[in-house]
Amino acid sequence: MWKGRFSENTADIVLNYSQSLDVDWCLAPFDIQGSLAHAQMLVSVGLLTPDEGLRMEQGLKQILREIEEDKFKPSIELEDVHMNIEHRLTEILGSLGEKLHTGRSRNDQIATTVRLFLRDKLADFQEKMRALLEVLLGRAKAHLYVVVPGYTHLQQAQPISLGHYWMAHFQAFRRDYTRLQAALDGMQECPLGSGALAGSTLPLDRFFTSEALGFQSPSENSLDSVAQRDYLLDYHYFATGFAIHCSRLSEDLVIYNSQEFGWINLPDAFCTGSSMMPQKKNPDVLELTRGRTGQIIGHLLDLIISLKGLPMTYNRDLQEDKRGLLASLTAVEAILSIFPPFLSQVEADQDRAILGFQNGLTLATDVAEYLVGKGIPFREAHWKAGQVVRYCLDHNCSLFQLSLSEWQDLVPEVEEDLLPLLDLKTSVSRRQTYGGTSFSEVNRQIDHGWNWIKSIKIIANKAKS
Numbered sequence: 001m002w003k004g005r006f007s008e009n010t011a012d013i014v015l016n017y018s019q020s021l022d023v024d025w026c027l028a029p030f031d032i033q034g035s036l037a038h039a040q041m042l043v044s045v046g047l048l049t050p051d052e053g054l055r056m057e058q059g060l061k062q063i064l065r066e067i068e069e070d071k072f073k074p075s076i077e078l079e080d081v082h083m084n085i086e087h088r089l090t091e092i093l094g095s096l097g098e099k100l101h102t103g104r105s106r107n108d109q110i111a112t113t114v115r116l117f118l119r120d121k122l123a124d125f126q127e128k129m130r131a132l133l134e135v136l137l138g139r140a141k142a143h144l145y146v147v148v149p150g151y152t153h154l155q156q157a158q159p160i161s162l163g164h165y166w167m168a169h170f171q172a173f174r175r176d177y178t179r180l181q182a183a184l185d186g187m188q189e190c191p192l193g194s195g196a197l198a199g200s201t202l203p204l205d206r207f208f209t210s211e212a213l214g215f216q217s218p219s220e221n222s223l224d225s226v227a228q229r230d231y232l233l234d235y236h237y238f239a240t241g242f243a244i245h246c247s248r249l250s251e252d253l254v255i256y257n258s259q260e261f262g263w264i265n266l267p268d269a270f271c272t273g274s275s276m277m278p279q280k281k282n283p284d285v286l287e288l289t290r291g292r293t294g295q296i297i298g299h300l301l302d303l304i305i306s307l308k309g310l311p312m313t314y315n316r317d318l319q320e321d322k323r324g325l326l327a328s329l330t331a332v333e334a335i336l337s338i339f340p341p342f343l344s345q346v347e348a349d350q351d352r353a354i355l356g357f358q359n360g361l362t363l364a365t366d367v368a369e370y371l372v373g374k375g376i377p378f379r380e381a382h383w384k385a386g387q388v389v390r391y392c393l394d395h396n397c398s399l400f401q402l403s404l405s406e407w408q409d410l411v412p413e414v415e416e417d418l419l420p421l422l423d424l425k426t427s428v429s430r431r432q433t434y435g436g437t438s439f440s441e442v443n444r445q446i447d448h449g450w451n452w453i454k455s456i457k458i459i460a461n462k463a464k465s
């Protein structure tokens with residue numbers, strides 16, 4: 001396309017090095033969508049006649065069909081998706097095809113095409129995220145009354161409702177959903193018409209194309225429009241948060257599923273066996289997720305590092321932004337597809353859970369808080385409860401086995417009303433602070449969660465129509 005300026009053809013090795021079809025050919029339908037709007041705009045400002053516009057539209061739609069029917073084999077001599085489509089249009093329409101690129105550069109074109117592509121993809125991700133969030137709400141409700149140890153430092157801390165645990169992950173994914181929405185909101189400006197960097201001498205109507213493509217407005221500054229990749233960073237921020245959350249959830253479930261913990265059961269269909277050890281049932285889906293999420297996070301760093309030293313405005317480095325983007329989208333999509341059916345079948349085993357913390361020491365804070373209720377300053381109460389724990393450890397007995405007189409020998413302030421509090425379920429049900437683990441609070445959280453899902457569904461349906 002640029003032969004006019006050159007005395008030699010581009011070397012084959014350079015063609016191979018610089019072509020981007022392996023990453024941008026999947027964008028073809030969105031590139032055509034952008035071109036259709038651009039052609040309409042050229043008609044509206046008189047740079048194409050209505051008849052030329054019509055023929056161009058037919059030509060572009062023919063190319064779209066050829067792509068859909070897998071009849072269009074792009075060629076690397078034409079470097080990228082944009083030039084392959086334009087070249088084909090010229091084959092079909094002759095010199096009229098050469099008018100398509102009027103007032104446009106591949107720099108503003110790719111920024112537009114990727115936004116159109118992502119808008120579609122991320123709307124689909126939102127739907128999948130909603131399904132995941134609903135599954136977590138379902139698990140929380142199903143496991144509301146299952147009491148398990150809660151951990152800090154992976155040391156048994158206090159008894160919690162397993163429903164509360166699932167809701168903790170719900171909250172993390174809810175924030176991811178909001179970040180996904182923010183990424184979509186950040187793609188509302190249309191870069192088309194910015195040209196290579198400085199706009200155009202031709203009377204382009206950027207408001208026309210922006211509206212035709214469903215954007216909120218044309219982007220404000222042509223230099224920024226072709227130079228910036230914040231709309232991709234916004235996606236990667238979402239993906240990174242999501243990856244971290246998936247990885248931590250996976251790690252938890254791997255641990256809770258191990259023989260030593262054993263209080264969740266993973267569905268057989270989502271686990272694999274060992275080629276050597278007949279007894280094994282391995283949580284591979286979780287491990288693969290933990291493994292792959294590292295790559296998703298890596299793609300954010302990849303883009304950040306590419307961007308940080310780039311001079312204004314477009315630089316060819318930016319072509320590489322799509323490689324990480326597509327890899328990240330593929331990985332996120334795979335997790336979003338497998339997590340809902342997988343998690344919806346995770347079962348809890350209350351009896352196994354109890355075995356792990358029968359010594360009752362996770363109720364030590366309850367004892368200290370009971371003593372606070374008797375007027376003892378918390379620091380002193382903490383010390384006294386600590387003495388009781390020490391006694392149980394030394395005598396190898398559980399907190400539940402101590403008789404009232406043993407309690408009173410250790411802590412004279414203890415009265416009979418302590419004994420009914422020394423029960424795991426009671427302990428959970430008494431943590432009634434807002435956001436605490438009591439069954440009633442977790443139920444409130446679940447209801448709140450469902451209401452939130454309803455509200456985002458209404459927004460999503462509005463955006464669709």
Ligand code: ARG
Pocket residue numbers: 020024080106107110314316318319320
């Ligand atoms: N394929 C390029 C990209 O993905 C767009 C082409 C811009 N090339 C150029 N020489 N200005 O970013």
